[in-house]
Amino acid sequence: MTPIETNQAQTATPKPTWAGRWWIIALGATLTLGFAYAVFEGIHSRVEAKTELHQMAIQSAVSSVNVVFPSGGNQSEDIELPGSTQAFTETPIYARTSGYVRHWYADIGARVKHGQLLAVIETPELDQQLQQAMADLKNAEANLQIADITATRWQNLLRSDSVSHQEADQAVSDFHAKEALVESKRANVDRLQQLQAFERIVAPFDGVITARNTDIGALIQADTTAPKELFHISAVQKLRIYVPIPEIYAPTLKTGDKAAVTFDAFPGQPFAGVLVRNANAIDPNSRTLTVEVDIDNSSRQLMPGAYAFVHFKVPPRKGSVTIPSNALLFRSEGLRVGVVRNSRVVLVPIAIGQDYGDAVEVISGLAAHDAVIVNPSDSLTGGAEVRVESNPNGGERK
Numbered sequence: 056m057t058p059i060e061t062n063q064a065q066t067a068t069p070k071p072t073w074a075g076r077w078w079i080i081a082l083g084a085t086l087t088l089g090f091a092y093a094v095f096e097g098i099h100s101r102v103e104a105k106t107e108l109h110q111m112a113i114q115s116a117v118s119s120v121n122v123v124f125p126s127g128g129n130q131s132e133d134i135e136l137p138g139s140t141q142a143f144t145e146t147p148i149y150a151r152t153s154g155y156v157r158h159w160y161a162d163i164g165a166r167v168k169h170g171q172l173l174a175v176i177e178t179p180e181l182d183q184q185l186q187q188a189m190a191d192l193k194n195a196e197a198n199l200q201i202a203d204i205t206a207t208r209w210q211n212l213l214r215s216d217s218v219s220h221q222e223a224d225q226a227v228s229d230f231h232a233k234e235a236l237v238e239s240k241r242a243n244v245d246r247l248q249q250l251q252a253f254e255r256i257v258a259p260f261d262g263v264i265t266a267r268n269t270d271i272g273a274l275i276q277a278d279t280t281a282p283k284e285l286f287h288i289s290a291v292q293k294l295r296i297y298v299p300i301p302e303i304y305a306p307t308l309k310t311g312d313k314a315a316v317t318f319d320a321f322p323g324q325p326f327a328g329v330l331v332r333n334a335n336a337i338d339p340n341s342r343t344l345t346v347e348v349d350i351d352n353s354s355r356q357l358m359p360g361a362y363a364f365v366h367f368k369v370p371p372r373k374g375s376v377t378i379p380s381n382a383l384l385f386r387s388e389g390l391r392v393g394v395v396r397n398s399r400v401v402l403v404p405i406a407i408g409q410d411y412g413d414a415v416e417v418i419s420g421l422a423a424h425d426a427v428i429v430n431p432s433d434s435l436t437g438g439a440e441v442r443v444e445s446n447p448n449g450g451e452r453k
Contacts, residue, residue, distance in 0.1 A: 119444040122395055122426040125376035125417065132369045132409065134304065138296040142289035142359040143349070144260060149282045150275045151253035154178035161286070162267055167258040173286055174256040176275055181254075185247040192240035199233040206230040262290040265359075289359055294350045296328070298365050299343035303408065307369050308333075314348050315366040318357070326350050326357070328365065375408060375418045382429045383415070392421065393428035393435050395443060400428070402437040 159174040161167055209226035212218045266287035269275070276282065296316065300308060310332060315325040333346040348365055350357065384391040384402065391402045405420030421427070426443065428435070 118432075118439065118441050120393075120395065120428045120441045121430065122443055123379060123382070123429050125378045125421050125423050125425060125427060127376055127423050134367050134369055136298050136300065136365050136367070138298040138348070138363050138365050140294045140296050140350070140357060140359050140361045140363055142262070142291050143293040143295050144262070145265075145287070145289040145359070146259065147284040148173070148256060148259070148286040148288060150176055150256065150277045150285055152176060152178050152181055152250045152275075153277045154181065154254065154275055156269050156271055156273045156275060158271060159267065159269060161258075161264045163264055165264045167262060167264060167288070169258055169260050171258045172255060173258055173264075174269065176254045176256065178251065178254055181247065181250055185244070185251055188240065188244045188247050192237070192244050195233065195237045195240045199230070199237045202226075202230040202233040256285060258288060260288070260290055261292075262288045265289050291352055291355060291357075291359060294352045294357055294359060295331075296348045296350070296363055296365060298346050298348055299338070299341060300333075300346055300367075302337055302342045302344065304367070304369055305337065305344040307372075308344075308346065308367060312367065316348065316350055317364045317366065318361055320361065321356075325366075330367075372408060372416070372418055375416050376421050376423055377411070377414050377416055378421065378427050379429055380410075380413055380415055382427050382431070384431055384435065392417075393431045394421075395426040395428060395441060398440055398442070400435060400437055400439045400441055402435075 154176040157175045157177040161171070161173045167173065206223075206226040206229070209218055209223040213220065213223040264286055266284070268283065268287075269285045275285075308330060310330055312330045314328040314330055316328045317325050328348040328350045331347050331349050333344055337344055378392065382392050384393060386402075389404055390407065392405055394401045394403050403420050403425070405417050408416035408418040410416075428441075
């Protein structure tokens with residue numbers, strides 16, 4: 056190549072300038088930084104994803120639970136128990152003397168007063184026995200009089216030694232024997248007179264005749280082992296109801312407590328009753344305490360024998376709380392509930408009182424500040440870490 060051609064070639068291929076070189080360097084640096092940033096972002100996103108996945112794994116390992124706090128037993132419970140009304144005083148009336156019914160003066164439903172005549176019994180045999188007894192008494196009194204005269208006479212003769220001491224003592228002894236005989240005859244007369252007084256059947260107290268089981272001319276045999284009931288009388292100004300109280304309520308009901316009594320015959324009309332006494336003993340057969348509730352019946356609106364329902368207000372037990380029934384855990388070691396304490400499960404043994412259906416009364420084992428797990432799983436174990444998700448009672452208590 057000639058010098059002229061070489062010079063032309065050099066003129067056709069110009070040398071790169073400094074600006075071009077910097078542009079190439081900047082482009083390379085940009086590409087390098089972009090690649091490094093892409094690598095960094097990829098690694099960072101994978102680290103974040105791994106960290107998030109680890110947190111999710113940790114969170115998924117902790118169970119979420121719903122809790123409630125026990126409600127205090129500050130409301131009284133209304134219990135309803137059945138019973139039958141009875142007259143405050145009632146008694147069957149029998150005859151104390153044998154004979155025939157001459158007349159009766161009170162039928163069923165009659166309101167009678169104390170001492171009012173109910174019936175008269177005719178007793179001819181008793182009347183004759185009384186007359187004979189009175190005659191025997193007069194005879195004994197006559198014999199006593201002559202014995203008294205004889206004893207006095209012999210005592211006077213003894214002073215002059217006209218009779219012996221033996222004869223005087225016999226006369227005095229005969230007088231005392233006749234005196235005792237007179238007392239015996241007089242007691243027999245009194246007995247028969249009292250029996251004769253029972254010819255008149257009278258009411259023993261104010262009340263209502265609820266049964267009449269005799270009629271005119273009926274034979275009355277009072278000296279049999281099973282005498283016939285003539286009348287039945289009941290005092291209904293006040294009624295009493297004997298109510299069996301379950302053993303669990305026995306300590307809470309006291310004498311003087313008020314009770315509302317309702318009857319099917321008077322719907323919507325409660326009657327005021329008062330617990331006046333109790334048996335102070337639990338029936339071993341029924342495990343109940345028998346109590347008596349009295350009702351004023353001055354209006355005579357109620358009748359003995361009516362079926363009644365007695366409503367008692369039972370105060371809550373001291374320290375008792377109420378929890379939902381779906382919080383209970385039935386385990387082989389006994390009844391338990393799950394309580395959240397410091398984000399851990401504690402299985403607490405409890406004792407329940409009353410079952411209200413959707414809730415139960417807990418009488419021991421829980422306090423009002425315990426966070427009780429509702430709807431616990433069967434696999435719930437003590438010591439497991441849990442997360443409280445919601446609290447239907449409105450917030451976690453401290």
